[in-house]
Amino acid sequence: MRNTARRENDGTLPHPPSPSRKGRGRAGIWALPTGTLFTLLLASPAFAMHISEGILPFSWALAWYLVLVPFLALGARRLNALAREDLSLKPLVGLLTAVVFIISCMPIPVPTAGTCSHPCGTGVSAILVGPLVSVVVAAVSLLIQALFLAHGGLSTLGANALSMGVIGSFAAWFTFRVLRRMGGSLGVAGFFAGIVADWATYTATSLFLALGIRGDAPLWPLFAKVVVAFLPTQLPLGILEGVITAGMVTLLYRKRPDLLVRMRVITEKEGSVNA
Amino acid sequence: MHHHLSTHSFHAGHALVQVDARVKLLSALALLVMVITSQGAAFPLFVAAAGLFFCLRLGTPVRLLALRFSEPLFIAVVVLLLKTFFSGNAPLFRFGLLGYELVAHRDGLDAGLLIAGRILGGVTLLGVVGFSTPFTELMAALSWMRVPQVLVDVALFAWRYLFLLLEDAQVVYHAQKNRLGYVGCRRALASFGTLAGVMVIKAFDNSQSITTAMVQRGYDGVMPMSMHRPLRVAEVGSALLFVGAMAVIRLI
Numbered sequence: 334m335r336n337t338a339r340r341e342n343d344g345t346l347p348h349p350p351s352p353s354r355k356g357r358g359r360a361g362i363w364a365l366p367t368g369t370l371f372t373l374l375l376a377s378p379a380f381a382m383h384i385s386e387g388i389l390p391f392s393w394a395l396a397w398y399l400v401l402v403p404f405l406a407l408g409a410r411r412l413n414a415l416a417r418e419d420l421s422l423k424p425l426v427g428l429l430t431a432v433v434f435i436i437s438c439m440p441i442p443v444p445t446a447g448t449c450s451h452p453c454g455t456g457v458s459a460i461l462v463g464p465l466v467s468v469v470v471a472a473v474s475l476l477i478q479a480l481f482l483a484h485g486g487l488s489t490l491g492a493n494a495l496s497m498g499v500i501g502s503f504a505a506w507f508t509f510r511v512l513r514r515m516g517g518s519l520g521v522a523g524f525f526a527g528i529v530a531d532w533a534t535y536t537a538t539s540l541f542l543a544l545g546i547r548g549d550a551p552l553w554p555l556f557a558k559v560v561v562a563f564l565p566t567q568l569p570l571g572i573l574e575g576v577i578t579a580g581m582v583t584l585l586y587r588k589r590p591d592l593l594v595r596m597r598v599i600t601e602k603e604g605s606v607n608a
Numbered sequence: 609m610h611h612h613l614s615t616h617s618f619h620a621g622h623a624l625v626q627v628d629a630r631v632k633l634l635s636a637l638a639l640l641v642m643v644i645t646s647q648g649a650a651f652p653l654f655v656a657a658a659g660l661f662f663c664l665r666l667g668t669p670v671r672l673l674a675l676r677f678s679e680p681l682f683i684a685v686v687v688l689l690l691k692t693f694f695s696g697n698a699p700l701f702r703f704g705l706l707g708y709e710l711v712a713h714r715d716g717l718d719a720g721l722l723i724a725g726r727i728l729g730g731v732t733l734l735g736v737v738g739f740s741t742p743f744t745e746l747m748a749a750l751s752w753m754r755v756p757q758v759l760v761d762v763a764l765f766a767w768r769y770l771f772l773l774l775e776d777a778q779v780v781y782h783a784q785k786n787r788l789g790y791v792g793c794r795r796a797l798a799s800f801g802t803l804a805g806v807m808v809i810k811a812f813d814n815s816q817s818i819t820t821a822m823v824q825r826g827y828d829g830v831m832p833m834s835m836h837r838p839l840r841v842a843e844v845g846s847a848l849l850f851v852g853a854m855a856v857i858r859l860i
Contacts, residue, residue, distance in 0.1 A: 385683050386734065387652070387726030391644045409758045416758070416829055421819035423758070423829070427765020428811035431773050434766060436804065457808065473763045477770075480746065481738050483676050483731050487637070488644050546723075573797070580801015581808055588805075592812050 383475065383493035384538060386486025389545040397541065398491030401472070404499045408468040415466070426466060429458050434474040436577075437497070438482065452574045453497050456505035456530030457581050460523065461596050464499075464506040471498025492545075496537035505530035505578075519586050519599070520579045527578025531571035535563050622666050624740045628839060629749040631847045636737045638851045642858050643729040649718070651858045652725030659732025668739050680731040684724035691720030743767050751833050761831045769814060776810050777803060 389397070416423045436454030454474075459467040472494040478484040485493045505526040512522035543556035585593055594604040624632075643652045663673055692700075696713025703710055737746070744764070751760045780803050784790065789799035819827070 385680050385727050386640075386730035387644060387728075388683075388687075388723065389644075391641065394644065405759075406756075409756045412762075413758050420823060420827070420829055421815045423761055424765050424769075424818045424822070425812060425815035427762045428769050428773065428815050429808070430762055430766035431770040432804070432807050432811055434770060435773060435777065435807070457804070461808070469759060469762060473759055473766055477763060477766065480734060481743070483680055483735065486730055487734060488640055488730060576797045577801050577804050580798060581805040584802055584805030585808060589809055589812070592809070 383478075383485035383497065384489040384542060386479070386483075386488055389489050389492060389541070391488075393541070393545040394488045394491060396491075397489075397495050401468075401491045401495045401499065404465070404468045405472055405494070408465040408472075411463070411465045412469055426462060426470060429462065430470045430473050433458055433470050434477060437474060438478065438484070452570060452577065453501050453531055453534050454574075455497055455501040455534070456509075456523075456527040456574060456578045459502035459506040459530065460509050460526055460578070460582060460598060464502040467502035467506070468494070468498040471502065492538075492541045496541060497534050500537040501530040501534035504533035519593075520583045523582035524575040524579035527575035528571045530578075531574040532567065535567045535571075536560065539563060622740065624662065624666060624736070627740075627847075628837075628843055629741045629745040630752055630836070630839065631843050632737055632741060633746065633749045633753070635847045635851050636733050639733055639854055640730055642854060643726055643733065646722075646726065646729075646858060649721035649725040652722070652729035654729075654857065655854070656725065656728035656732045659729070659736050662736045663732065663739055666736070666739050673735075676735060677728075677731060680727050684727040687727070688717075688720035688724045691723065692717045695719060748833050748836065752836055757830070757833075760833070764831060765818075769811075769818075772814065773807055773810065777807055780806050 412423065412426060433454035436452050436457075453471075455467055455471050458470045462470070472490070475485050475490055475493050475497065476487075479486050479490055508529040509522045509526035512525055513519075517525075539559040540556055542559050543552055547555050582593075582598075586599070590599065590604040593599045594601050639655060643655050646652050660673075664670075692712045693710050693716065696716025696719065698714040700712040700714045700717060702712070741749075747760050747764055747767075750763075751757060784799045784803065788795070789802075790796040
């Protein structure tokens with residue numbers, strides 16, 4: 334194993350271009366990975382983890398804020414209404430925000446996109462507290478990250494909260510509900526909800542980026558290129574997020590079904606079966 | 609991450625820390641708009657340099673600054689390279705790399721510098737605000753700016769218990785690791801799912817105990833915010849002068 338690793342390493346050591354035949358051969362070995370890398374680099378610059386401060390032009394940054402505001406207002410209203418019934422709900426949403434903050438702070442480098450990807454965590458919050466309150470969770474989590482970690486930014490908060498909070502949460506919630514209605518188990522529904530939340534978030538992010546940076550270029554080819562730039566990390570990350578979401582939901586079901594009943598994720602009957 | 613987030617403790621005596629959070633936040637927002645709407649790279653880069661200067665003057669350790677700004681800096685550099693070599697029409701210079709010829713373009717470089725400048729300018733601006741303002745004051749300022757109270761409340765809860773959850777997560781993680789929970793991909797994934805689930809369970813349990821403790825202290829669903837002292841004329845005047853001077857520099 335060690336020898337194999339050494340041999341592989343020897344074969345991939347970077348050599349300066351050489352006019353010799355041997356050198357040209359090595360350049361040939363490099364051609365495929367380098368070509369792939371350049372193709373992805375050529376794809377377009379994608380800037381997430383989340384969309385960084387200063388990337389979006391002012392008009393687009395403002396537009397995404399305006400789209401976000403109604404969802405955020407509805408989420409705040411829903412949370413206020415729920416908190417009136419149950420005083421522990423606001424602290425709970427605050428703690429869930431901290432959980433989403435921690436989950437979405439795990440950066441995975443994306444060399445082809447020139448940035449980092451990360452799990453979103455909004456799939457779980459959407460399943461537990463509903464998509465509207467999950468918008469609040471995502472927006473607050475992103476605000477803290479922008480102010481204190483330089484992840485994302487204030488000007489791009491509208492776009493980031495829209496992709497992660499609104500699109501990610503609603504996609505996860507609908508997927509979870511539909512699969513549960515179709516008789517899917519908690520694990521399966523959670524798995525696909527996590528995947529859909531992650532991939533929907535990054536598809537939306539790619540669209541926002543393409544719209545913001547395209548200039549005079551046509552939109553859809555640029556959008557496709559941004560998506561391609563994200564694919565190497567986001568495909569496995571989405572599956573990872575699906576596994577994490579499924580793990581969380583099934584663990585809650587095994588250990589604390591009462592919590593899932595309280596959040597109306599499962600019925601009392603289902604909860605009592607496991608209790 | 610604890611050290612990464614606890615930023616204001618080591619420069620509490622600096623003059624910028626004494627400035628009202630509302631004044632700082634509004635000034636930063638005004639400058640942020642100027643940076644993002646700037647059509648040239650010079651102004652955003654000037655703001656970035658000034659922001660970095662203020663961060664250092666605040667006594668922020670260089671290591672922390674490097675950690676905080678490494679990601680946006682990386683993004684800015686990649687954007688600059690991509691724009692320079694893969695966009696634009698006016699050739700600036702060319703060189704060979706692994707049998708390929710790369711051509712740098714003057715207009716691409718300008719476009720890249722503009723975006724990179726905006727990223728760095730915006731990030732350092734927020735850095736100055738973050739390094740010089742305690743979280744609670746920032747939230748009070750947002751509350752004063754009519755941000756819905758429920759969002760501020762959630763942010764305060766999240767901030768307060770973030771560290772608690774991080775500690776819990778570390779304890780669980782080390783326990784899992786000691787029991788070979790991260791040996792192999794499948795076990796690692798299962799362990800990570802369990803870790804995340806345990807955090808949610810702890811969040812639920814903590815929310816119950818926090819609510820009980822808070823109700824005993826008079827909590828009725830609304831978090832009390834710190835009272836705002838009247839804004840000082842000198843503070844507001846200085847901020848207006850500063851923002852005005854930056855606007856003039858931007859026009860130049």
